[in-house]
Amino acid sequence: MIKLKLMGQKELSTKYKKQIIQKFVKAMKRAFQGLGCNRLWPAEAAQIQAYFNSFLATWFFEKYKENPKKFREGLKKLQANHLYSLLYDVVVVGLKVAKRFENYPINQKEIVDFVTFIASVAYEKIRNDIFCVEGTNKILSKDEVTNIIKNTKWIKTNKEISKEVAKLSISADSLDWSLYFDAHPIGGMVTHGPYRCKDGMLIIKDWFDLNPPSWAVENKHPKLLMYLIYRPIKDLRFDIMNHFTTKQNMPKKLVKFSVVRGKKIMNAEQIKKLTSYYNRLTLKQTQYVNSLKPLDIIVKGTEICYYAYKIFFDYYKMNWRPPKKVYINIKQQRLKYWNRYKFKPSLVAPQNTTQFDPRDSFIM
Amino acid sequence: MPKQKIILKGIPASAGVVKGKVRIILDPSDNSKMKKEDILVAKITDPSFVIAMSKAVAIITDLGGLTSHPAIIARELGVPCVVSTLKATKVLKDNDKIKVDGTKGIIYKI
Numbered sequence: 001m002i003k004l005k006l007m008g009q010k011e012l013s014t015k016y017k018k019q020i021i022q023k024f025v026k027a028m029k030r031a032f033q034g035l036g037c038n039r040l041w042p043a044e045a046a047q048i049q050a051y052f053n054s055f056l057a058t059w060f061f062e063k064y065k066e067n068p069k070k071f072r073e074g075l076k077k078l079q080a081n082h083l084y085s086l087l088y089d090v091v092v093v094g095l096k097v098a099k100r101f102e103n104y105p106i107n108q109k110e111i112v113d114f115v116t117f118i119a120s121v122a123y124e125k126i127r128n129d130i131f132c133v134e135g136t137n138k139i140l141s142k143d144e145v146t147n148i149i150k151n152t153k154w155i156k157t158n159k160e161i162s163k164e165v166a167k168l169s170i171s172a173d174s175l176d177w178s179l180y181f182d183a184h185p186i187g188g189m190v191t192h193g194p195y196r197c198k199d200g201m202l203i204i205k206d207w208f209d210l211n212p213p214s215w216a217v218e219n220k221h222p223k224l225l226m227y228l229i230y231r232p233i234k235d236l237r238f239d240i241m242n243h244f245t246t247k248q249n250m251p252k253k254l255v256k257f258s259v260v261r262g263k264k265i266m267n268a269e270q271i272k273k274l275t276s277y278y279n280r281l282t283l284k285q286t287q288y289v290n291s292l293k294p295l296d297i298i299v300k301g302t303e304i305c306y307y308a309y310k311i312f313f314d315y316y317k318m319n320w321r322p323p324k325k326v327y328i329n330i331k332q333q334r335l336k337y338w339n340r341y342k343f344k345p346s347l348v349a350p351q352n353t354t355q356f357d358p359r360d361s362f363i364m
Numbered sequence: 365m366p367k368q369k370i371i372l373k374g375i376p377a378s379a380g381v382v383k384g385k386v387r388i389i390l391d392p393s394d395n396s397k398m399k400k401e402d403i404l405v406a407k408i409t410d411p412s413f414v415i416a417m418s419k420a421v422a423i424i425t426d427l428g429g430l431t432s433h434p435a436i437i438a439r440e441l442g443v444p445c446v447v448s449t450l451k452a453t454k455v456l457k458d459n460d461k462i463k464v465d466g467t468k469g470i471i472y473k474i
Contacts, residue, residue, distance in 0.1 A: 036375065036429020036448055041410035163441070167418050170437045174414035177433070182410075243431035247379045247467070251442040279414055286392070286412035 017116040020130065021359060024119065027131035027240035028088060028356040034239055039343040042289050045183035046364070048301035049089060050097075050337035052326045056306070057094025058104055060086070061114055063316065068117070074315040075121040080139055081190045082308060083122040084131060084240050087115060089184070089305060092358050100361060108359060115358045135237030137192045137244075145195040145202060152227050153265050154256040161268050162251040165226070165259065168271050171278040172207045172224055178285040179212055180304050186242055187212065187308045199255050200231040210278075214303045217285055221274060225260040294338050298330050368463060368472040372456075374424070374449035376469035377435035382444050383474060384421045386460040388453055389413065403464060405452050409434045417441070422464040424452045424471060438466070446471060 012020075064071045075083060095111045098104035123130050127138035140148075155161070173189070180187035188209045194201035204227055211222035230253040236246040259266040261274060289297065302322050306313075310320040341364075354362045387402035389395065392412035398404060404420035406413065408427040414437075417423060421443055423434045428447035438445030444466025446452075452471070456462065463472040 031431070034429050034431035036427075036432060038428050038432040039408050041433075166440045166442065170418060170440050171414055173436070173440075174411040178411040182433070239431065241431070243436060245430050245435075246439060249380060249442040250439055275418075279418075282411050282414055286410065290412075 012116055012120060017112060020116045020119045020123075021112060021357070023131050023133050024087065024115065024240075025353070025357045027133050029353045030133070031239045031241045031243070032353050034243060034245065035241075037345045040182035041177070041286075042181060042292075042297055043183070043294075043301060043338070044341050044343055045089070046341035047338050048181075048183065048298050049093070049305065050341060051298055051330050051333060052302045052305070052322060053090050053094035054098040054102055054104070055094075055323070055326050055329070057091045058098050058106075060091060061095060061106065064114060064117065072117075072121060074312050075118060076124070077311045077315050078309065079190060080122045080125040081137070081186050081192075081242050083118055083125070085184070085186055085308060087118055088240070088356055089308075091115060091118065092356050093363065095358075096355070096361060096363050100363065108361065111358045131240045132238040133240075135239075136194065137238040137242065138195060139190075139192045140195060140204075145197065148204075148227060149197050149202065152258045154227075154229070154258055155267075156256050157254045159251075161271075162254045164268060164271050164275070165228070165254065165257055166251050168224075168259065168275045168278070169205060169226060171275045171282070172205075172210065175210055175219075175278045175282045175285070176207060178282045178289065179210065179215060179217065180308075181289075181301055183301070184304050184308060187304055191238075191242055191244065194230075194233070194236055197229060199229050200253075201229070201233065201236075203228045203230065203236075212304070212307055214300055214307060215285065215288075217281060219281055221261050221277065223262055224274075227258045227260075229255045229257065231255055294335055295330065298338060299327065302326060302330065368474060370470055371462070371473045372424070372446070372449045372452055372471040374446040374452070374469050374471075375429060376445075376466055377428070377430055377432075377447045378423075378438035378443060378445035379467040380422075380442070380444035381463065381465045381467065382422045383461070383463045386456045386458055386462055387416075387420075388456065388458055389416055390453065392416070403462060405456050406434070407453055408432065409437070422446075422466065424449060424456070424464060426450055426452050 129136045176188040189207040191205045193203035207224040211219040233248045238244045306322050313320040384403040388405045395416045398416040398419045403422045405424045423438045423445040425434045425447045444464045446469050461474050
């Protein structure tokens with residue numbers, strides 16, 4: 001395993017940059033292999049991102065050039081998973097597009113340097129496994145984990161309640177997907193761990209915003225946290241897109257849990273009620289999205305992506321909503337990219353991950 | 365023991381073996397068709413399948429990979445799942461009795 005020692009380094013060496021890029025490309029390849037031939041709802045990522053990612057990527061790059069120190073402080077406000085998504089959703093492809101099609105003055109080396117700069121901030125926020133290439137997504141320190149284990153009011157599971165916890169988890173996931181679309185689920189949730197503990201391993205599911213301002217949905221319970229302690233699951237592996245896989249039966253491995261809504265710990269009955277509530281919201285929201293015209297879906301998808309970096313925009317005292325030129329671009333381009341990047345099995349083949357390699361100018 | 369005929373293969377996405385009746389859902393507004401103990405069969409799922417999925421004893425899809433929605437949800441629920449069968453919605457019919465092996469990625473007619 002290559003150990004990266006980036007913390008506190010002012011200038012990253014060529015060797016480290018190379019290692020970071022190799023890890024990023026490896027992580028992206030694994031994530032796409034996991035997705036397989038998958039049709040996303042309500043649109044493929046590229047059907048929406050193509051309308052704005054060069055604008056957003058160059059905006060980030062300009063801020064970096066203006067004042068790298070300030071830019072670094074701004075990035076530190078974001079979670080590691082959002083820094084990862086900034087790379088794979090926005091920066092790498094956006095800068096390549098700007099360079100190749102919009103005569104934006106940037107060379108391949110500058111793209112690589114910018115990617116490694118962002119990655120170095122992410123590295124400071126996680127516990128060693130950058131881009132989850134070793135299969136973990138640890139963002140808490142040992143002390144923080146110890147505090148959670150010690151101070152959480154745990155409920156021991158049985159077969160029935162394990163199932164109810166799982167149902168609430170998929171309800172919250174589905175609501176998150178309905179609000180942020182399949183392409184940007186980390187807008188509203190992050191799952192992290194596994195953290196070793198006495199009874200096995202702790203996984204934390206954090207739905208931190210299930211009521212984004214892009215929609216008129218009024219969710220009375222926009223924040224939900226699940227602390228889940230499982231017996232050891234050796235094959236559990238996270239990927240860079242915050243998915244995890246295992247061949248084990250998760251509910252059967254659950255030892256104890258705590259579900260926290262807002263600041264309140266929930267009992268079994270409340271869990272069931274919240275599941276029904278979230279399911280109703282999800283159905284309403286998906287029906288609404290399915291009734292939208294493609295151009296409206298593009299606008300909403302664009303806002304969803306910008307909103308994911310709201311904390312960063314706040315740091316720069318800027319409105320998180322896309323600038324006017326992005327809305328104008330959507331109007332002018334009409335359905336050009338919507339039609340070009342419609343789901344086709346050939347477009348999701350893993351070899352196309354080359355487009356996420358910042359060293360390579362290839363774009364789909 | 366009667367011989368079981370393999371009718372479909374795909375990517376094993378959530379481990380376990382279960383028998384049940386096929387329920388094909390092509391439009392999520394058909395969620396109410398799902399009964400407890402049914403096996404959900406779909407091209408791919410989206411968030412509006414959440415109620416159907418929470419009732420299913422297994423999930424089979426034409427598309428998807430190990431980290432697609434149906435796979436994630438099946439693992440959370442601890443029910444078998446086979447994705448990327450390419451043609452499950454065409455080969456299977458409502459009420460077919462099948463066995464899903466989510467460990468091997470195989471679907472048998474029983």
